[in-house]
Amino acid sequence: MTDLNKLTIAEARDALKKGETTSVALTEACLAAIDAQGVLNAVVHKTPELAMEQAKAADARGYADAPALSGIPLGIKDLFCVKGVDTQAASDILKGFKPEYDSTVTTKLFENGAVMLGKTNMDEFAMGSSNEHSAYGPSVNPWKVDDRQLTPGGSSGGSASAVAADLCIGAIGTDTGGSIRQPAAFTGTVGIRPTYGRVSRYGIVAYASSLDQAGPMTKTVRDTAIMLTAMSGHDMRDSTSADIAVPDFEAALTGDIKGKTIGIPREYRLDGLNAEIAGLWDKGADMLRDAGAKVVDVSLPHTKYALPAYYVIAPAEASSNLARYDGVRFGHRATLGAGDGINEMYEKTRAEGFGAEVQRRIMVGTYVLSAGFYDAYYNRARKVRTLIKRDFENVFASGVDAILAPTTPSPAFGIGEVSDADPVQMYLNDVFTVTLNLAGLPGVSVPAGLDTNGLPLGLQLIGKPWEEADLLNIAYSLEGSTGFVAKPQKWW
């Protein structure tokens, strides 16, 4: 077989089962593609030795009754701790940090036979929507327009870029405010953010604990279903992980959505919404209707408060979560001058170790939690969060099975185009994605078409809590209807 790295998980699994290829061959193909990634800068710590060891072990075990991901090479976002492997959350402050423990997600993937190719690029501490805020430098989108290099989105930009460019068969990311779905939309790939509590957060470097959730990033909805089944489940080591049975998500992919009700939230039709995206959204609704679903208008009245609430709550939690990076026990410690004490050590270490966007969010978070401002910002944002959650509950209670919306307000933007502007311009990228993080709901982004410049656009489906199986089945139907098969031309 040629171009093994271009296979989907399902294809690779079948090929391995039939003995048409080996994990070693798959892994070598991916490692070669990674070596040739060039400017994409998607994989930032390569683990070829670990990968080959895992591939050989998978081949040795055979594929007769092998677990779901046996022998499948994956990219792992740099936010996931893997024992003995550099894990620095794309931050200089964790330079050289090799954890003594594994995240639950990577443990589960490995137990399911997966092969780890390396760590993928991301925005520092998962804070960003373009993968430009990275100690490794930006990751670049394999899709491009003429000579304009584009961002793959963020924060899981490296994973998205790697999947889209076939550097790996699949990858994992995390989604705090859209960090899986937005890069998926920008790169023509599929990504789900599961219900909060579906996937353990143990061993994932924390950004905003009440919003963080890990999920797969893949080439197809089926692949996402396969990986999500492997990643999910209750974990005693994460108090917020839910003790709820995990269905076989792949088995739920019947493509039959007859009788389902799809809500179209009117508040998402923002003034000045990109016409092509608006058009694609309508087309997506038509496709679902054609597949037998009922499409209804719904209202999520507090939507406009979601973005400001998110940019209060997430920085607040981040300011506390990132306090541990103080130079005392691990990671970077500034060289101190004569007479410098503990405060100088903190200040210099953190000034040197954290990038500008992380520093900005720590300062915002510190401010909104401080005495005198707590009620005006943090407490208010929490109340907004409750209202947003109720909006969704009301819609679902009215009989809606899933909500269809654009994933992003625009296609992928150029490197430097937004990051050089006001930071709020960058935050606006998350306008369609953050709402469900605040509500703890699952959401999946599916590539739905190309814009006039030939860039992929994504549509987002938002589901009921714990109903990822149903949600993925609707996404599967939509994926089939769009017939999206476009791939970026290799130019890197």
Place this chain on the structure above:
Amino acid sequence: MLDLTYEAPKPKVIAGATGDWELVIGLEVHAQVATKAKLFSGASTEFGAEPNSNVAFVDAGMPGMLPVINEGCVAQAVRTGLGLKAEINLWSAFDRKNYFYPDLPQGYQISQLYHPIVGEGEVLVEMGNGTARKVRIERIHLEQDAGKSIHDMDPNMSFVDLNRTGVALMEIVSRPDIRGPEEAAAYVGKLRQIMRYLGTCDGNMQNGNLRADVNVSVCRPGAYEKFMETGDFGHLGTRCELKNMNSMRFIQMAIDFEARRQIAILEDGGEIVQETRLYDADKNETRSMRSKEEAHDYRYFPDPDLLPLEIEQAWVDDIAATLPELPDEKKARFINDFGLSDYDASVLTAEVPNAIYFEEVAEGRDGKLAANWVINELFGRLKKDEKDITESPISAARLGQIVGLIKSEKISGKIAKDVFEIAYTQDRDPEEIVATEGMEQVTDTGAIEAAVDEIIAANPAQVEKAQANPKLAGWFVGQVMKATGGKANPAAVNALVMKKLGL
């Protein structure tokens, strides 16, 4: 059961140049929860281990590590709450208290600011002479302890030991109901006693397992009563907080110093600045640590890594069913059932092993006599040997025998002391000692009469004197006791001597 009744003690009054001042005191007591593992990790809580050996990844604040509540710590907090007759909150939650310090690896302490696990309760603090202060408990919350920074091992470096990091503490917050240094110390002592009864804190102050932050203010007589009526703190003086006191004696000394310091400032026309102060035991003074302006902004917010702590009433009831008899009840029972004095009952109920020992000695015997022997003879002897009651060389059963022998007049109180000493030092059975050593009291009047006759016959001059002055008859009693080796029943000897002398 009879409830003991007490009068409220008088508040401590300090006479100033401009008149009298009263003290108002409230305490925050930090009690280390007696459990094997830390509040949110499986690391050991053992004291005295090699530095940084009892540290889980989460204790060290490693990236991606998450806290998981230890059910045992929750049970101990509930148990403590029940022991302090407090309200148990079935729904509580954890908050983060954010500040930077090298011995605080996460950069925040997990605590319970907004929703503590235990609500209002009360503690009765006996102050002697039939007085006791009822101190109201405002709340008890669970929180993590910090580690230890060591600054005196190297001139250029500080060291950190994280063994204590994350160990569970109960912070027991009182209302400002305490009115003097002695009451404050007695309050801490009472909490310690109750927690030791409950087995929820070992109360070891030297190891820092029990320590207190003491809030002190002064006011004019009458002001406190107005505060109590209205709840308006405006009637009270500005308070200062004395941090981290880990000795009852220092608590008293520090409060006394601090009250006098505040009075001196006020009488000079100055104002008290609300601040945190440290007590220096070497100099017996308090020093400013940080003022209100310099106080940290802890940026408390609900810990998003932890779900609210929800417990069930049935679980609380199960814990309540295992509660032991508590000090107040035990003391009342000792007074009622054994006829003990308030003082003796206090001494014998101070620690559970004392009470258990005493009860075994007193079982079916004279309670008062048993109390005398346990408190005066046994405790005195143990103290001399620096031994704990649990290491007593004489068992409760054997001391009980001695009490029984005295009560049945087999031996006199005086002989009993000799029996006690032999039993104590030679590990022998008192009944066996009395039999083997022939120490049984002689009650046979024939034998005593012979001895009396003999001594009267040998001392005619003394007989004459005694007959003239009956007070001198005691001399004959002494001689008879001496002749019988102290074994004669003194009452019988006395009666015979009087009779024979014709008195």
